Amino acid sequence: MRTGKPLNLLKPVAAGAALLAALLLPWLISDYRVFQFTQVWILAIAMLGLNLLTGWCGQVSLGHGAFFAVGAYCSALLMHHLGVPDWLTLPACALVSYAAGWLFGLPAARLEGLYLALASFALAVALPQLLKHPLLAPLTGGTQGIALDAATPPAGWPFSVEHWLYALSLGSLLVAMLITHQLVKGQPGRAMRALRDHAVAASTLGIDAAALKARVFGLSAMYAGVAGGLSAATVRYVGPDSFDVFLSISLLVGIVIGGLASIPGSVLGALFVQFVPHTAEQVSREAAWAIYGLFLLIALWAMPGGIAGLGRGRARQR
Amino acid sequence: MEIFLHQLFAGVTSGAIYASFAVALVMVWRSTHHLNFAQGEMAMFSTYVALALIEAGLGYWSAFCLTILLSFVASMVLERMIVAPISKAHPLAAVIVFVALLSIFHSLASWLFTPVLREFPSPFPNGSLDGFPYLSWHATGVVALIVLELMAVWLFFRSTRLGLAMRAVAQNPDSSRLVGISAGRMLALGWGLAAALGAVAGMMIAPIIYLDPNMMAGVLLYGFAAALLGGIDNPWGAAAGGLIVGLLDALVGAWLIGPELKLSFALALIVGVLLVRPAGLFSRPTQTRV
Numbered sequence: 001m002r003t004g005k006p007l008n009l010l011k012p013v014a015a016g017a018a019l020l021a022a023l024l025l026p027w028l029i030s031d032y033r034v035f036q037f038t039q040v041w042i043l044a045i046a047m048l049g050l051n052l053l054t055g056w057c058g059q060v061s062l063g064h065g066a067f068f069a070v071g072a073y074c075s076a077l078l079m080h081h082l083g084v085p086d087w088l089t090l091p092a093c094a095l096v097s098y099a100a101g102w103l104f105g106l107p108a109a110r111l112e113g114l115y116l117a118l119a120s121f122a123l124a125v126a127l128p129q130l131l132k133h134p135l136l137a138p139l140t141g142g143t144q145g146i147a148l149d150a151a152t153p154p155a156g157w158p159f160s161v162e163h164w165l166y167a168l169s170l171g172s173l174l175v176a177m178l179i180t181h182q183l184v185k186g187q188p189g190r191a192m193r194a195l196r197d198h199a200v201a202a203s204t205l206g207i208d209a210a211a212l213k214a215r216v217f218g219l220s221a222m223y224a225g226v227a228g229g230l231s232a233a234t235v236r237y238v239g240p241d242s243f244d245v246f247l248s249i250s251l252l253v254g255i256v257i258g259g260l261a262s263i264p265g266s267v268l269g270a271l272f273v274q275f276v277p278h279t280a281e282q283v284s285r286e287a288a289w290a291i292y293g294l295f296l297l298i299a300l301w302a303m304p305g306g307i308a309g310l311g312r313g314r315a316r317q318r
Numbered sequence: 319m320e321i322f323l324h325q326l327f328a329g330v331t332s333g334a335i336y337a338s339f340a341v342a343l344v345m346v347w348r349s350t351h352h353l354n355f356a357q358g359e360m361a362m363f364s365t366y367v368a369l370a371l372i373e374a375g376l377g378y379w380s381a382f383c384l385t386i387l388l389s390f391v392a393s394m395v396l397e398r399m400i401v402a403p404i405s406k407a408h409p410l411a412a413v414i415v416f417v418a419l420l421s422i423f424h425s426l427a428s429w430l431f432t433p434v435l436r437e438f439p440s441p442f443p444n445g446s447l448d449g450f451p452y453l454s455w456h457a458t459g460v461v462a463l464i465v466l467e468l469m470a471v472w473l474f475f476r477s478t479r480l481g482l483a484m485r486a487v488a489q490n491p492d493s494s495r496l497v498g499i500s501a502g503r504m505l506a507l508g509w510g511l512a513a514a515l516g517a518v519a520g521m522m523i524a525p526i527i528y529l530d531p532n533m534m535a536g537v538l539l540y541g542f543a544a545a546l547l548g549g550i551d552n553p554w555g556a557a558a559g560g561l562i563v564g565l566l567d568a569l570v571g572a573w574l575i576g577p578e579l580k581l582s583f584a585l586a587l588i589v590g591v592l593l594v595r596p597a598g599l600f601s602r603p604t605q606t607r608v
Contacts, residue, residue, distance in 0.1 A: 054410070060410065060413070107593055108589075110593060110596065111592060111593070111596060112596070114353055114546065114550065115546060115592050115596060117353075118542060118543065118546050118588075118589070118592070119589045119592070121539075121542075122543075122582075122585035122586065122588070122589050125539065125581060125582065125585060126581070126582035126585060126586065129579055129581065129582045130579075130582065133579065249417055252410075252413065252414075252417075253414055253417055256410050256411065256413070256414045257414070260408075260410065286428075286429045287425050287426065287429045288425065289421040289422070289424060289425035290421065290422045290425035290426050290429070291425075292418075292421055292425075293417075293418035293419065293420070293421040293422035293425070294418070294422065296414060296415075296417065296418035296421075297400065297404060297415065297418045300404050300407070300411055300414055300415065300418075301403070301404050304404075304407035304408070304411065305407070
């Protein structure tokens, strides 16, 4: 019930402050830090997509790195072979990866839980091998990948290149957050949560589970694909090994640590995945990943509902 | 024909190892409904411990038994102290716990034992059986050992009180608590047994593919696929799945498509089978009640 509640100003104020901070940030930090935060926004887009599928719809994917790769290659090919400007490649990335996700989701959505995890994991393992295959090498550059020329902002952009890429990523993230917000508060969100909480009951209420799963798979792949496109535009290189299984697992780690079925949680998860490994490396160079693992365990132990779950008192999923 | 036989025996050997590993995964799955992604790294770590024991002067078989014992105990402690308390929050928390354990064991192994390829001794004689030039002693020994091991597991579950208690907890934890079985202890025991089986798989495959921190990545993936192919609820299905995956991998890799795509092909085929039989080849599908 919305009507009886007193107006809660905390949320809009926090969101406004966060937005302001994100807008001011590039003027306060070094170019390298700007690049790092650009990567955070990109990861956050992919995690929002995975969160739609896993957090809201309850389907675990261990292979979203594959859709990230699809978007990255799509953008890189358009930029490299046709000279399309970076921001114009994003709609193409969205379309191609939506199609890839939907096509994969159509059969895979018949699988449940673990089996879906295996199928998507297989995709994440197979895609780098396919990209390396000699038959595709003229297009994808084989094992070498595609190195792109330095980024150029569109004519009339008053600030530096780094700031352009930062703005492009942050802008895309805001659009993604807005779409997600609209989606999950409306009918699609209710259908997804019903499917997550009780698949059989949801079907008896008239939800076509397989079709819905395939659509959400496509949508969530679309987010990952746009993130991949942005990653190609900022890193200026795509190679089959940039998108390994580790990326897929990191995305899942991010949404669980950040907060399942939470929009701010996806952004917080991206911050964790981007910065905590660096911190771990500073603690101990030799055993950096052991320290990272330890941090993961501590984070899970201290915040079972993710970082975003802290504010909610008990770990309650929306 | 000779190459075919060679591939066939290689497939059976790796199939037996995948089977042992898949049964370890099933063991954890049946008791906790978690798929332990860290099982491979735990097995790799056990294998390093075995090597350290051998280098410290122990004989092969005493190092072998001591390693199994250590893995068993360490894994039970791990389950009680870390996995159970943290992963009860929600099902995905367990996945992240396993990711954390995986990176901890991987990183510790590289740090403590240096990340270079190491040779690992085989307990079986060199060379091959008389009259069968493609059947090495190691391969034969591995298959025999794993068959014995799986028989022992079967006997344990079939005819001991403890095995019965474990099966009861896997089927219905609440009712088993009511009849006085400590569910927590049984889960820990399941983890211990899984680690012991994993350690055997690690020590058996290390002489074939050499020991390094990445050794078990492929075995984990194939074991995972084998368990799901055969049916994750069913140890026999998982063992058969291991054999099928091993054969498929060896024969497909050698005959149909080169080594670059063999992993992808094997996985695609398994996913294909799962689409037709979603509960695996040897399991009956479960029905859900509203």
